[in-house]
Amino acid sequence: MPRIVRLYGLLAWVWVRAAAQYPVSAALLMIGSVVTTGLDVAAIFIIFRHTGSLGGFTLPEVMFLYGTAGLSFGIADLLFGNVERLGRHVRAGSLDAMLIRPASPFVQIAVERFSFQRIGRTAQAAIVLWIGLAGVSVPWQRAWMIPVMVACGVVIFAAVWTFAGAVQFLLTDAPEVANAFTYGGGQLTQYPLSVYGADLVRAVTFIVPLAFVNWQPGLFVLGRPDPIGLPHWLRFLGPVVALALAALAALAWRAGLRRYRSTGS
Amino acid sequence: MIELDEVGRTFTVSRRTGVLRRERRVVHAVRDLSFTVAAGEFVGYLGPNGAGKSTTIKMLTGILTPSVGRVRVAGLDPSRRRTALARRIGVVFGQRTTLWWDLPLKDSFQLIRHLYKVDREAFHRRLDELCEVLELGAFLATPVRQLSLGQRMRGDIAAALLHDPAVLVLDEPTIGLDVVSKAAVRGFLRGLNAERGTTVLLTTHDLGDIERLCRRVMLIDHGTLAFDGTVEDLMATAPGETSIEEVVTRLYTRAAPS
Numbered sequence: 216m217p218r219i220v221r222l223y224g225l226l227a228w229v230w231v232r233a234a235a236q237y238p239v240s241a242a243l244l245m246i247g248s249v250v251t252t253g254l255d256v257a258a259i260f261i262i263f264r265h266t267g268s269l270g271g272f273t274l275p276e277v278m279f280l281y282g283t284a285g286l287s288f289g290i291a292d293l294l295f296g297n298v299e300r301l302g303r304h305v306r307a308g309s310l311d312a313m314l315i316r317p318a319s320p321f322v323q324i325a326v327e328r329f330s331f332q333r334i335g336r337t338a339q340a341a342i343v344l345w346i347g348l349a350g351v352s353v354p355w356q357r358a359w360m361i362p363v364m365v366a367c368g369v370v371i372f373a374a375v376w377t378f379a380g381a382v383q384f385l386l387t388d389a390p391e392v393a394n395a396f397t398y399g400g401g402q403l404t405q406y407p408l409s410v411y412g413a414d415l416v417r418a419v420t421f422i423v424p425l426a427f428v429n430w431q432p433g434l435f436v437l438g439r440p441d442p443i444g445l446p447h448w449l450r451f452l453g454p455v456v457a458l459a460l461a462a463l464a465a466l467a468w469r470a471g472l473r474r475y476r477s478t479g480s
Numbered sequence: 481m482i483e484l485d486e487v488g489r490t491f492t493v494s495r496r497t498g499v500l501r502r503e504r505r506v507v508h509a510v511r512d513l514s515f516t517v518a519a520g521e522f523v524g525y526l527g528p529n530g531a532g533k534s535t536t537i538k539m540l541t542g543i544l545t546p547s548v549g550r551v552r553v554a555g556l557d558p559s560r561r562r563t564a565l566a567r568r569i570g571v572v573f574g575q576r577t578t579l580w581w582d583l584p585l586k587d588s589f590q591l592i593r594h595l596y597k598v599d600r601e602a603f604h605r606r607l608d609e610l611c612e613v614l615e616l617g618a619f620l621a622t623p624v625r626q627l628s629l630g631q632r633m634r635g636d637i638a639a640a641l642l643h644d645p646a647v648l649v650l651d652e653p654t655i656g657l658d659v660v661s662k663a664a665v666r667g668f669l670r671g672l673n674a675e676r677g678t679t680v681l682l683t684t685h686d687l688g689d690i691e692r693l694c695r696r697v698m699l700i701d702h703g704t705l706a707f708d709g710t711v712e713d714l715m716a717t718a719p720g721e722t723s724i725e726e727v728v729t730r731l732y733t734r735a736a737p738s
Contacts, residue, residue, distance in 0.1 A: 225594040233583050312578035314543045316595045317566035323595075328582075473545055473559075476491060477538055 223294075223322055227329040234330045241332050248335030252285070255405065256343055270409035275350025276437055277407060282344025283361065283429040284404035287368025289337030292401075295325045295373040296333070299393055302383035311477055321468060324380070357436050363453065364432035368404075370457035371428050375400060377464035384471030400425045409442040416443055427456045481647055481679045482517040482540060487549030488703075489535050509535040510703045513549070517681060519646070522673045524694035525683040528732045532703040533683045537651050540681075541571050554646055567596060570640030574652035577636055579624045585635050586620045589642060596643040603642065610638040613668055630661030637665065641672070648672070650682040654689055666692055687724045699731055706731060 234241055259281060263274045272280070301324060304310040313320040353361075379393030400423070408416045408430045420426040427449075434441060435450040488511040494502045510532040517523050527533045538544040540553050542562035551558055554568040571578070579588040593603045611617050614634040619627055627635060633653065640648060653669075654662045670693055672678050684690065690697055690711065697714050699707035707714060711724070718727045 222594070226591060229583075229587060229591050229594065233587050308573075308576050311538070311543050311573065312576070314562065315541050315566055315569075315571040315578065316592075317563045317597075318595045319563075475544070477543055 219319065219322055222318055223326055226322070226326040230326065230329040231331060234328070234332070241330065244330070244332040245335050248332065249339060252336045252339040255281075255285075256339070270407040271442060272407045272409070272437075273350075275347045278343050278347030279351055279437065280347075280407055280429050280433050281405045282340050282342075282347050283365055283433060284368065284401070285340025286337060286344060286365050287428055288372055288401040288404070289334070289340050290365075291369045291372035291376065293333045293337060294369075295376050297325050297327050298376045298380040299383075299397055300324070301380040302386075305383060305475070308477070310475070314475075320472070321377075321380075351437060353436055357438060360432050360436050364429060364436070367432070367453040367457040368428035370461050371424065372397070372400065374457070374460040374464035375423070375425075377461075377468055381464070381467035381471040384475050396423060400428075404428045404430065413443045417445075420445065420449065424456045424460060427453045481519045481521075481554060482515075482681065483550075483552040484516075484536075484539075485514050485550040487513045487536075487539065487546050487551055489532075489539060489544060490547045508703050510539070510546075510700075512704055513700070515698060515705060515708060517679060519679050520673070520677045521696060522670075522680045522694050523682075524690040524697045525681060525700065526685075526687075526690065526697060526728065527683075527700035531700045533700060534651060535703075536700065537571075537649055537681075537683060540649055541569065542566070567643060568645055569647040569649060570643070570645040572633075572636050572640045572648070572650040572653050574633065574650070574655040577624060577632055579632070579635060579639055581625045582623055584621050584623050585616065585627070588624060588635070588639060592639055592642050598643050602644075606642055606644060607638075610641060613671070614638050614664070629656050630658065630664075633657060633661065633665060634668075637668065645678070647679045647681070650680070652684055653682060654684060654686050662686075662688070669693060687728060691724055699728070701732065701734075706734075 259269075259274075259277060262269055263277075267273075269277050298321065301310070304313070304324060310320065310324075313323045316323065348361075375396050379397055382393060400419075403411075403419065404425055408419065408426060416426065416430075420431070431445075431450045432453050441447070441449075489509050491507045491509055492504055493507050494504045497503045513532070513536065525533055525536070535544065539546050539551055540558060542558035542565055545559040553565055556565045556568075558565050579585070580591065583591070589603075589607060592598075593600075598606070611620070614637065616631075616634060616638060619631050619635075622631075624632060624635065637650075637653065648669075650669075654665055657665065666689065669680060669682070673680050680693075682689065682693070695710060697707065697709065697711055698705060699714075707717065715721070715724065715727055718730050721727050721730070
């Protein structure tokens with residue numbers, strides 16, 4: 216594990232230095248990222264101009280949920296977002312080039328074109344979270360959950376991306392389907408899940424466990440009862456769910472790699 | 481150094497025959513393939529398009545897992561010990577680069593240094609040597625996408641050798657190169673094999689590569705080995721023919737073994 220982190224760091228540094236050769240492109244990427252994520256926040260403010268609560272939650276509470284989900288998604292995207300581009304590497308044959316290197320192809324794909332410009336979304340989510348937290352009172356007995364839930368959220372999103380990548384060893388044209396879960400999941404968790412139907416909430420709790428990114432632990436932090444009456448202990452299940460999902464994703468990735476067929480040349 | 485024992489690889493190809501109906505067919509890209517390459521040999525691997533050359537190379541390098549049989553390269557099973565093997569072999573694909581398209585050559589080499597954990601001093605010594613022999617100095621700072629094919633190929637060969645591997649596997653290294661670049665690449669490979677004792681296996685469609693470089697030739701057709709011997713043995717299969725092109729054409733067009 217520490218070896219992989221070190222390798223990621225070394226490779227990321229080479230990419231950062233390479234990107235520094237194109238400062239204009241870097242600045243535009245950064246601005247683009249801040250503007251698009253800024254529009255998300257504008258949408259929340261517009262909603263609250265027309266209503267005092269969203270799915271039973273106040274503006275600061277919604278900002279808290281948005282901020283934690285955004286932070287998890289942003290960090291996972293920064294570190295592992297590339298993995299969903301596996302299909303492109305398979306088609307272009309560049310995966311072969313990664314497989315002849317003495318390093319995990321997962322790390323090589325994840326780190327490709329690493330740049331700090333992609334941090335825009337994470338920074339914006341952190342600011343929203345900070346503003347949200349200022350408006351809700353969270354005692355220390357519950358605040359410890361905040362870093363835990365963000366970390367678990369990163370692992371859950373990274374695992375979903377890994378699944379999305381693993382599928383593409385077999386179906387190289389799958390990114391559209393996969394995006395429904397990765398970017399779709401990122402969007403879904405931005406709002407309190409209570410705005411969606413109870414069936415959808417159960418689906419993202421028990422099937423694709425996105426509810427453990429920020430919803431279940433968020434209810435604990437905010438000291439709220441579950442709007443659809445799911446058991447209280449689900450709130451503490453985040454780390455278990457994250458680890459289980461990561462293990463499954465790793466297995467799927469390995470299985471995919473063994474079935475890799477390369478291209479015909 | 482390289483050992484294949486009754487290796488086979490099949491692919492399932494599905495063809496659409498109706499809106500929802502698909503016809504599945506099993507294709508044997510390689511079957512019952514056995515050969516050994518000893519340390520220090522320079523072997524040419526010939527075969528018509530689709531004969532199974534690239535599939536063999538991909539099994540040797542751990543990219544593809546064989547369906548049956550046993551493969552050993554530098555004492556390792558490529559598909560199970562892919563990372564360990566990668567440190568001992570160098571691989572060059574003529575058809576596509578293993579370098580990073582947007583990075584200058586020297587940054588690509590830095591990345592490779594980190595990937596292979598070559599220590600800084602050894603790396604710079606090796607890079608200086610390779611720069612001199614392959615004449616890379618003039619375009620080290622150029623992004624790979626702006627290099628000419630000949631420059632890129634020399635860059636790719638250098639990249640495959642920075643970690644000083646015992647085996648070098650090249651898949652069509654001279655494809656698309658002009659006569660001057662071809663001569664440069666050939667001269668370099670010959671020197672590498674003679675001076676460092678690096679084992680070299682190369683696939684090619686250019687019989688000039690075979691005549692000028694390889695002491696031994698293997699010919700694969702329809703996924704099995706059709707010939708294995710010296711260039712002289714190869715010529716002797718068709719008495720009366722004087723050009724290697726004619727001899728190989730005859731072997732390629734021979735009726736397929738059933």
